[in-house]
Amino acid sequence: MRKVAEFDLVELREDFETAPAGATGGVLDIFENDMAMVEFTSMPADLGLDRILVVPTDRLRIVEPARRH
Numbered sequence: 001m002r003k004v005a006e007f008d009l010v011e012l013r014e015d016f017e018t019a020p021a022g023a024t025g026g027v028l029d030i031f032e033n034d035m036a037m038v039e040f041t042s043m044p045a046d047l048g049l050d051r052i053l054v055v056p057t058d059r060l061r062i063v064e065p066a067r068r069h
Contacts, residue, residue, distance in 0.1 A: 004036055004057045007066035012040070013059050018050060019043060024063060028052070036060060 004010060004027060012023045025040035034057045043051050 002062060002065065004030065004060050004062060005066060006030055008062050009064040009066075010036070010038060010060040011063050012038075012055065013061050016055050016059055017053055019053055019055075025051070027060075027066075030057075034058070 006027050006029060008027045009024065010027055012019050012021055014021045019040050022042075023040040024042040025038045027036050027038055029037040031037070031054070035054050036057050037052060037054050038060070039052045041051065045051060
């Protein structure tokens with residue numbers, strides 16, 4: 001199975017903090033402790049929720065891998 005990488009489009013497999021299961025977004029950064037900074041763009045911005053969360057990579061599913069050149 002491919003590891004989550006920077007710029008991948010991912011989906012949250014289960015609820016995490018303020019983001020519900022199924023929320024999608026882009027990976028902004030990967031940290032050494034298998035955590036990913038994700039901006040969940042499927043969540044509305046007007047609710048005052050933080051759309052950028054640091055999530056364990058095992059709670060994410062890759063929807064579309066980033067293009068690599």
